[in-house]
Amino acid sequence: MKHKRLLIFFSTALTLVIVIYAVTMLYNIKPAAPTFVDTPIVEHKPSIELDSEEPIVIDEEIYENSYTEQQPEEDIIQQVEDRLAQLTLEEKIGQLLIVGIEDRASTVSTDTRRLIAEQGIGNIILFKRNIDSEQQLTTFIHELKKLPSNDIPLWVTIDQEGGKVNRLPEQFPSAAELGELNDTAITQANGDLIGKALADLSIDMNFSPVLDINSNPNNPVIGSRAFGATADSVTTHSTAMLEGLGKHVLTVGKHFPGHGDTTIDSHIELPVIDKSWDELEQLELLPFRTAIANDIDAIMVGHLLVPKLDADYPASLSKTIISYYLRKVLQFDGLIITDDLIMGGITEQYELSEAAVKAIQAGNTMLIIGHKPKQQQLVRQRLIEAVEQGEIDEALIDERVRLVLSMKLNMQAYLQ
Template identity: 40%
Template sequence: MTLREAIGQLFILGFEGHTPSEALKTFVRDLTPGGLILFGRNLGDPEEIAALTNALQVASPTPLFFAIDQEGGKVSRLAPPFTRWLSASAVGAVGSTELTHAVASAIARELMVVGINMNMAPVLDVLSNPANPVMAGRCYGSDAQVVAQHGIAFYRGLASEGVIAVGKHFPGHGDTTVDSHLALPVVPHDVGRLSAVELAPFAYAIKAGIPALMTAHLLLPALDPEHPATLSRRILTDLLRQELGFRNLVISDDLLMKGIADSTHPGEAAVRFIEAGGDLMLICEDEAAQRQALVVVTEAVETGRLSEARVLASCKRIADAKAQHLHRKMAASTGEIRAVVGCDAHRRLAESVGMDDKGS
């Protein structure tokens, strides 16, 4: 693998279209990304999704992470006939981690059958601010222990069917009033409060073995008064790697979100993220920005700003994760897809969440 190909592995990229065009296959072969992320613009019917993931897996020089945001509730990318799941807040309100595990397992079965092997979930944020415009409905609750218990159950449910869980948004987005898609939120709490509330679910999930965490574009002055968490060595290396002992994949939130992009070009943000201790950078659209970011990271290695050893350390974590988790890379047959997606068992499970949440 060349240095350019190794650097490509550090990116999860979004793209346009829902069919495996020759241009899209060339994009994958040329940029050699570690993964691709799917949004509504990429999602046809289940058979079309399977054809897309299969074709791009074949085109890619290395196995691909295929990622999606399938939390349930308002953050659900897959439309019917995929099962419609209630939100994390509704699932958490039932109070059964067994149910949370079952829901995640069912979500994972529907993902895997169409070739999607990574879910940007569970949300491990603690909803301590009910006025939070982004996280309301997406959190398992306002108690750190409850969030940890359900988050771990969700991660294990995904893992039981072969899907990689990505816990988010480290170090905790639950007490914010600003959407990091639009600006940089500030979390003003002291270290004691952060440890007891915001960080606690992540610490428990790390001990439970969660394979990946996503960073938040947040400023936490008590931890680093200058740099957002995504670009902070104090937070990603000193705190996450060393103090909390996390050895698995660290994935950025989208580097085009304004919480980062208003102050830092995506190429520079990518370099700073790697310097801080991150592994996989998410750039969800804009092929020009994606290509430029890859060039900027390559130049940073060539000029000595980033060491080749640092890049290869992340490449090894990525390769190890793929070897451990991507046992079945390809989507299933049409018959199996139709037997799984939106099946009666999943529909009944989804309905049971709604009934329990209503107290019936």
């Protein structure tokens, strides 16, 4: 029996080595060191080896203070309430916004310092425009993490899908390529490699995986970003991706309730999906149901008009779709995040600041405003005014901030 167990052990180990080698050879991905025993949760500390004569000195205290080992639930609840009580209304709003910045150097710009240290913005999204090299990005994020003045960790987020949506200097395969290989071990290994690369950079959240089904060949925006054209392919491979990715960073499934069967790009204008809830349940919602069952951390809601669910508002601004269907019907209790509000699907229909108010009223936890600093400021100020004027109950803001704080203060509990 002992020899049989050893044989199984080494067979499993050999299989894992082959999988990692296959991913590396096929896509030129830098492999993580394989381990054949249970490993502890990866801490968010930079560990990328850089080709530089001058090593980057990392202030370990910053990272130790940001995320600690999983703590008892009652301790976290008390910490959340203590932090919440200390926040001003402006800082509460700041915790619900994910904003893009213009920086591309290793040092943080004056504008970004003000945004975080003075205006209380609690979350940053990085785009390709912010990334020059691994060395620059490592130093830049390290400096970003020093800036919050309210003792709440700053989240750094990113869209790192692979394929045509690949923000890191290192290229990773697209979802479609992984789906075509149809080997879940390779998909999971790829997720693990992406997750570790992000965690080593101290990036906290990845807007991935794409849960859309590429069921419409005329779709101009999803295409290779999807794992396939069938619910089975997308569900199977997105689950494998989550298993690898979710060990290292927070995961976000997108674009609810499904952007696959559209012929319009929501970056440009508002797509219309002429399906009932029952019809969506037969296809589009299957990967979302599975991801929710597998404890995905967040769902991104798309700018998609679904008239049979809500004839007046796109999904990202719809209380019916978010608070009823996503929260109550699908019983999702994680973060709900809008797609970038500065997209044609919203800005062609609404004034941005008013859309932000509707997004919070609809049930979103967090809003992405990835571009246009002046518009970001207008959104922040309009949300503050909406609370002060009674359009949004501050208790509702507190509820959303509690969820964000609970994840920030005990992030290890959310990593799979």
